[in-house]
Amino acid sequence: MTRVYTRRMLPLLSSALLCASCSTPAIKPASTEAQPQPQKTAVRTELARETAAARSRQIANVSYTLWFGLDEEHEDYQGRVVISFMLKEKARSVSSTLPVDFSGGKIHSVLVNGLEFTKPQIEDRYDGQALTLRTSALQNGANRIEISFTRKFSGMDTTGLRLFKDEEDDGTYIYTRLGPYDAHRVFPCFDQPDLKAAYELAVETPADWITVANTLERDSNKIDGRISRAFPPSPVLSTYLFALHAGPYKTFKADSSGIPLRILLRRSFARKADVHAWLKATGDGIRYFNEMMGYPYPFTKYDQVFVPGISTSDSTSFEPAFTQSAGAVTFPEEFLVEKTRGGHHKTRVGFVAMHELAHMWFGNLVTMRWWNATWLNEGLATFFAAKAVENALKSSTAWEYFHTGIKTRGYAADTGAGARPVDAPVPDTGAARKIFDDLTYGKGAALVRGLEFFAGEEEFKEGIQRFLNRFAFRNAAIADLIKHLSEASGKNLVPWQQSWLQTSGTDTVRAEWACTPDAKTGKETVTTLSLKLTPPDGTTRSRPHRAKIAFYKQAKGGNTLRIKETFDVYFSNPETPVPQAAGKPCPDAVFPNSSDLDYIRVKLDDRSAAVFSQKLKNIEAPLDRLLVEEALALSK
Known part of the structure; x- marks a missing residue:
């Protein structure tokens, strides 16, 4: 022709x-x-x-x-x-x-x-x-x-x-x-x-x-x-x-907050696909992000094109097969196949959909100047995907999936000779392609979650909104984000940036505590509680942390282990006392990273390990149950 x-x-x-x-x-x-x-x-x-x-x-x-x-x-x-x-x-x-x-x-x-x-x-x-x-x-x-x-x-x-x-x-x-x-x-x-x-x-x-x-x-x-x-x-x-x-392509249409939405599929694939739930999730995500980001969806439409010939098995990266093009994202077709609907797959699909949508702000509205700052794209988009899955898609398992499917991969990659800083030198674009890995996505997103807790949730949100509005349709560096978060929180976050983004390896924490009977009531109360911090092997550096310490107690008349008291604690020294715990009723066990807010490994004290090993299935909070199970394995 x-x-x-x-x-x-x-x-x-x-x-x-x-x-x-x-x-x-x-x-x-x-x-x-x-x-x-x-x-x-x-x-x-x-x-x-x-x-x-x-x-x-x-x-x-x-x-x-x-x-x-x-x-x-x-x-x-x-x-x-x-x-x-x-x-x-x-x-x-x-x-x-x-x-x-x-x-x-x-x-x-x-x-x-x-x-x-x-x-x-x-x-x-x-x-x-x-x-x-x-x-x-x-x-x-x-x-x-x-x-x-x-x-x-x-x-x-x-x-x-x-x-x-x-x-x-x-x-x-x-x-x-x-x-x-x-x-x-x-x-x-x-x-x-x-x-x-x-x-x-x-x-x-x-x-x-x-x-x-x-x-x-x-x-x-x-x-x-x-x-x-x-x-x-x-x-x-x-x-x-x-x-x-x-x-x-066969086209399916919807609308969210005045933004036209489309899903485009091969004609032969369209009959196999579950489109309407995906369109609804997209609309819910746009409404959520519009409020969260303080900057309305920045493009005239949002197309999601499910294309043939690519698969999530193309590489070992977290998001290997998706492209975040402004207003026109591509996905592998496998994410719309009916059989993927189920608990784990449904949550994973939600993460993928929300991750690419979050890129419309992180990466597309504001873009890193060079590839060493890919964390500004991928770490932030992955973290905000989890928030959207929880709040927009109403998933009760969002943070469980975040831990098992994303954060643990960061922990694994952050060990040994292959570990590198999240903000590492990227001399050329060949090196740039290699950093789309579990350190950028897994560790990177976990650090964003830790930063939100460290700065304060509302202060973090305010800093993110200032950053997006200041650099809309411009390029930014990591230091620009840290500056706006510092101003919004009233905390100097440059040491956090230097300690977490420019070094590698994972810290470990262990709670040490003791109880004695109260002189008046005879009931046991806490006399001392401290956190022992261990840096990565071969280092002596200290990093700033904020974690939620949980006191667990067995419910009366049952076997359920429930959180009875929590303490939000900043720490960076080899040993940090927690004076606010003194005088509290003695717990059955202590877990020093409840809700998985800190990027840190936990080794259990002997008393807590004995209780948790016997009562693991009775821990009421599903996320903490996962964390305790990992800590038990690490504490052996």
């Missing part, structure tokens, strides 16, 4: 290329038609942090105007992009060149501020990974680059723009799967998180396809038996948040 739109693609871009109501885009004629290069090999290269920092010192105010031609018959797709940006006054002193990232494609034509590159110039400047511009050829202030290109669809085992052919329904489904330094595997761009940009988009596809982007469709028009859909400029986003999904 010959593409009917091929000749429209090859000439250079014009400002009118996104006019979806025009039958043929207006095109600036070139004196000679540029010939394409040979397809470049899409060998994976990485972006160094120093290179990204240098480029950030050169340019600002980036925007992209894009056109894509997609179909089911070819192994490659066609595209055009106009990149507009401001060249900073001192850009040339930073470097004599400015790279435009584009991996493994063909460049057909280049126009820089109205001047067209010749074929030899394109061949000289494009090496298959980047188109290198000379800053001497750019002008101070506003610049405009126009590039027409083609690229093969990515394989199902790689990132980029994927194509999947469904043998069941004979449909072709296309979707972006992007992570660190992956957007340039789709189109030419400045592919780093701190060069946020608006994306205006037009996509030409077969007439029966639906197209999904970061914004709501503006208009559409039939062209030569195909359809062109136009999308208005998005809010400014990092490149890895760009979304383009297309195909004959």
Whole structure:
């Protein structure tokens, strides 16, 4: 099949290329038609942090105007992009060149501020990974680059723009799967998180396809038996948040707080899926987050596209198969299969849904400057997913799942030679991909929960809201969040940041206590209670903690072990007395991390271990029962 739109693609871009109501885009004629290069090999290269920092010192105010031609018959797709940006006054002193990232494609034509590159110039400047511009050829202030290109669809085992052919329904489904330094595997761009940009988009596809982007469709028009859909400029986003999904998807719709919601599925998969419960959970989540974040849902719609060819077994990371693109998230199809409905799976599905929704604030509204601060995205989104599962989805087992499915994986990864700080150096994007692991998600989210308790729940909420409003549609560092939480709580949280995010390993706590009979009543009361803190093996450092100590007592006339008294205690020294416990009725057992609020391992004192080992099944609080069982194993 010959593409009917091929000749429209090859000439250079014009400002009118996104006019979806025009039958043929207006095109600036070139004196000679540029010939394409040979397809470049899409060998994976990485972006160094120093290179990204240098480029950030050169340019600002980036925007992209894009056109894509997609179909089911070819192994490659066609595209055009106009990149507009401001060249900073001192850009040339930073470097004599400015790279435009584009991996493994063909460049057909280049126009820089109205001047067209010749074929030899394109061949000289494009090496298959980047188109290198000379800053001497750019002008101070506003610049405009126009590039027409083609690229093969990515394989199902790689990132980029994927194509999947469904043998069941004979449909072709296309979707972006992007992570660190992956957007340039789709189109030419400045592919780093701190060069946020608006994306205006037009996509030409077969007439029966639906197209999904970061914004709501503006208009559409039939062209030569195909359809062109136009999308208005998005809010400014990092490149890895760009979304383009297309195909004959079946669509399910709902609404939450005026935000259009859609679920899109392959036609052959739609009959197997349980859609309505997921849409309801999404709506409940948006309403909850609107109140919690103090910043309303920041995009014009929320699409959830369940795509084929990916699975949660693709890697060992907590969230390996999901993409958090602004307003257009992708999920593996397995999460909508009916059989996954059940206690554990239902809670897990809720976490996944709420985690990606939380990214609309943490990662999309506010984005880390560089990948070392991925905790700002993943740690916060994972923690707030748990809060949403508890409060929006009304799950009574949210924190039990959080502990067993997330936090314990952080504990395991935070031991031995493989442990690293949550905020560790990330010299390039290859290293960035490796930190999407149980330390970032599991330990990272557990530390956020500990930070909430340490700062105070209401103070933490206030600090989060200040942070989101201050850095909306901007980039931030971890220090920016800590500053706003410190101001809201009245506590200097920089030592917490240094102790917890910039070191590795897990502390251990043990309660030591004694009781004696009261001289007047003869009833036993507590005389001493202290917490013994042990740092990770091989270290002597102290870290700030806040934990909830629980006194357990067997219920009268029964076997149930119930919490009779709790004490919220700050501690950081090797031994910390708890004077407020003195004179309290003597408990049967003491557990020094009730409700799992602190990131710490517990070793039980001998008296408590003896009681808990006999009465484990009688502990009334399900979460504490899990924690005590782990502590018993650690105390042997």
